[in-house]
Every structure is written in structure tokens, then in C-alpha cells.
Amino acid sequence: MTLLDAARDRLDAMVADARTLIECESPSEDQAAVARSADVTARVVGAVLGTAGLPAEPDRVDVDGAPHLRWTLGDGPRRVLLVCHHDTVWPVGTLERIPFSVVDGVMRGPGCFDMIVGTVQAAHAVALLAVDGGAGAVDGVTILVTADEEIGSPRSRALIEAEARQHEAALVLEAAGPGGAVKTARKGVSWYEVEAVGRAAHSGLEPEKGVNAGVELSHQILALQSLADAELGTTVTPTRGWIGTTGNTVPANARVNVDVRARTAAEQDRVDASLRALAPVLEGAQIVLHGDINRRPLEREMALPLFERAARLAPEAGLDSIQEIAVGGASDGNFTAGVGTPTLDGLGAVGGGAHAEDEHVLVDEIPGRTALVALLIRDLVSEPTS
Structure with missing residues (x-):
């Protein structure tokens, strides 16, 4: 048999x-x-x-x-x-x-x-x-x-x-x-969370005293898109996100998950280095990166x-x-x-x-x-x- x-x-x-x-x-x-x-x-x-x-x-x-x-x-x-x-x-x-x-x-x-x-x-x-x-x-x-x-x-x-x-x-x-x-x-897969840190303020009384983390994060999301390379098969995809805590507060914190896929370790490393080099656009904002390369x-x-x-x-x-x-x-x-x-x-x-x-x-x-x-x-x- x-x-x-x-x-x-x-x-x-x-x-x-x-x-x-x-x-x-x-x-x-x-x-x-x-x-x-x-x-x-x-x-x-x-x-x-x-x-x-x-x-x-x-x-x-x-x-x-x-x-x-x-x-x-x-x-x-x-x-x-x-x-x-x-x-x-x-x-x-x-x-x-x-x-x-x-x-x-x-x-x-x-x-x-x-x-x-x-x-x-x-x-x-x-x-x-x-x-x-x-x-x-x-x-x-x-x-x-x-x-x-x-x-x-x-x-x-x-x-x-x-x-x-x-x-x-x-x-x-x-x-x-x-x-x-x-x-x-x-x-290969890399998983990150990009966190924008701003400053809270009342959005009706004195919004000018805040630093809007949601706006900062929107700039970073656009920057993330530019890291992809379709020709090499590298994708950088913002996925799930969170902004702020209440509807009448300038958000002091905003976060987005980022899913990165790449065919080669070299591309993974390039994107990883670029993410670690992200810089804030708004005065007074900060960018904190969480996560790392998950699988080669x-x-x-x-x-x-x-x-x-x-x-x-x-x-x-x-x-x-x-x-x-x-x-x-x-x-x-x-x-x-x-x-x-x-x-x-x-x-x-x-x-x-x-x-x-x-x-x-x-x-x-x-x-x-x-x-x-x-x-x-x-x-x-x-x-x-x-």
C-alpha cells in the first residue's frame, strides 16, 4: 500500500x-x-x-x-x-x-x-x-x-x-x-503604534492654549503613507486609531496603529529607521513610537x-x-x-x-x-x- x-x-x-x-x-x-x-x-x-x-x-x-x-x-x-x-x-x-x-x-x-x-x-x-x-x-x-x-x-x-x-x-x-x-x-511584518502627545485645553473657552494631538497625528499619518514602496512591495498602513477623551477638549493624546509589510529585511529596516526618525510638525507636540519588527x-x-x-x-x-x-x-x-x-x-x-x-x-x-x-x-x- x-x-x-x-x-x-x-x-x-x-x-x-x-x-x-x-x-x-x-x-x-x-x-x-x-x-x-x-x-x-x-x-x-x-x-x-x-x-x-x-x-x-x-x-x-x-x-x-x-x-x-x-x-x-x-x-x-x-x-x-x-x-x-x-x-x-x-x-x-x-x-x-x-x-x-x-x-x-x-x-x-x-x-x-x-x-x-x-x-x-x-x-x-x-x-x-x-x-x-x-x-x-x-x-x-x-x-x-x-x-x-x-x-x-x-x-x-x-x-x-x-x-x-x-x-x-x-x-x-x-x-x-x-x-x-x-x-x-x-x-515580513512590523507592528507599531505612533503616539502624538499634545496639550489639553477647553475647545470652546481657550482652544488656542492647547496643542492638538489629533492634528499632529494627521500630519504623521500622511508622512507614513510616503514610506511605502509599491515597486518593492513594501506597504505601510495606518489602521486603528484613537483621538482625545471628550468632545469638548483639545486632545492631548492621539494614537494610530501601523502595519508594515516588506519582502526583504532591508526594506523592514529602512521603514523602521524612518519611523524612529519621525518628528513633530506642531510646535509643542511630541511623537512617541511604540512597537518593533515582529517577523522577518x-x-x-x-x-x-x-x-x-x-x-x-x-x-x-x-x-x-x-x-x-x-x-x-x-x-x-x-x-x-x-x-x-x-x-x-x-x-x-x-x-x-x-x-x-x-x-x-x-x-x-x-x-x-x-x-x-x-x-x-x-x-x-x-x-x-x-
Whole structure:
């Protein structure tokens, strides 16, 4: 039996495992919810591994209330890190409006595409190899399922980077691009808050005695726009903002969030330096910058050798071919690539609607994607990248 045939035989079980995880809602900032999700994920993934003769119990790494799960398989050199997360963007109660379903081959439910099905695929891919070749077939593989990816991984970043440094390759089970494309490049992300500080005054009695932080911030927002570079793919986007405290006071404080995306580290550094050099326009105003570079880019050079392996193995997974795509969104793959570990992203579910009401997964694509991950792991364990 081929790995693809074995993956097809597991499809019903994979759908059932996905349902169990989907129905345990897990918004990133709800500590009670992610704690429950960690318990359920540990049970589901552990059961899949246990039935294949592998250790079922994960290391539970709790960082400031964020429960991350790690299965370290074998005691040989660390070869392959599988990167997943069990948190989602959907608040508790979403299931009442968008329940789990599979209709005409389309799975729906909050978090199914981003990235619950990817986590299920990772577990079953490893189990497929262990059933086929014994525990030695996955010696050197680590499965890491974190709890805070959707909010920028503030409490898992150090863990992800430490694990990545120990491994020769990272496979990220985030959802695929359109048509099942894997992600060979992701923009880097920087998050900031630009704060304008002025001086309050009564807006009716003596507005001239104030320094209007809202007006100052408007000048800064226009300046921010000029830092973007469309040709290089660099975006600088003011997003959420706040001005003042009451309707009849010259605002003494105004703030705006700024989302920066760049294809290269050099562009990230350029924008970062420009933001730190912002100067006030109004006399008496001050500018305070909060935030920093969050994720370095996943540049194509870090993914290309792994993509070439995936393209070579795709027919064995029942895929005629596999395409690559560069995307603006970031993932924990940015962290693994950022410490120098070859990284291939977007190996998870095929579907669409991430973070949207129409989030969905194409069920018929699950076996082939699972087989591809298994084939990549086998290839990397037997023929390391270095």
C-alpha cells in the first residue's frame, strides 16, 4: 500500500479529528479557551500517534498562560520540525452561527482552514510513516503546536526559534494558497503604534492654549503613507486609531496603529529607521513610537530547496504538480526562516476564506496533502538538507 492509499483510508478519521478540534473553540486571547483547546489537541494528536506506536503524551510548554504542545520523536539528530497552531481568530460562540459541517465535499467551521485541518494532517502524516516503517522512520521529527500564532506569537516565538535552530528543515502546516500552492515567500511584518502627545485645553473657552494631538497625528499619518514602496512591495498602513477623551477638549493624546509589510529585511529596516526618525510638525507636540519588527520575511531562497523536493514528490502524492506562491501574510514560518532554517510553508489544507465567514476546506484534497507531507518527512529524514 502506498502512503497515498493509506492516507485515503484515513480520510474519515481525519475529518472526525478535525471536527473534534473545530468544536473546541480557541480564540487566542481567551486563556480558558486555549487551555481547553490544548487539552483536546493533546488528546487528538496523541491518539493518532499512539495508535502508530509513537509517544502519545506531549511536552506541555506553558508560557504566561499560553499552552504550547511539543512531541519530540526519537533521540536522533533533529531533522524535521512540523509547525502548527491550535489557536484561531473566532470568538467563543461562533459555532452557533457557523457549525461544523461537510456538504458536497466542503468542510466548514471556525478555524477549519486556518489551521485545524493542517494540524490533523501533520499528525496523520507522521503516523503514516510510523505504521509503514516503524518508529525509526520518524526519528528526528518534532511536532510543535503553539497557542498564540493568530496574535503574532508573542509567547511562543522564543520556543519556535529555539526548536528551529535545532532542526535541519521546517515544514509549516498553514493553509495552502489558491489552487493548493505552497508558500515559498512571506512578507515580513512590523507592528507599531505612533503616539502624538499634545496639550489639553477647553475647545470652546481657550482652544488656542492647547496643542492638538489629533492634528499632529494627521500630519504623521500622511508622512507614513510616503514610506511605502509599491515597486518593492513594501506597504505601510495606518489602521486603528484613537483621538482625545471628550468632545469638548483639545486632545492631548492621539494614537494610530501601523502595519508594515516588506519582502526583504532591508526594506523592514529602512521603514523602521524612518519611523524612529519621525518628528513633530506642531510646535509643542511630541511623537512617541511604540512597537518593533515582529517577523522577518520568509525569503524564497530559504524555501526553494524544499519546494524542489515537494515538486519532485508531488506525483507520488497523487498531485499532478504543485505550484508556489508569495503572500503578504506572515506565519510562524517567518520565525523558522529568520533563524536560518530552510522552511516550506502552506502545506496544510486546500480551501479558502481564512478569517472570513466563508472559511472552508476541500475534503478530497486532504489525503494528497497528508501524503505529500509524509513523503517530504521521509525524504528529509533519509536525505538531510546538509
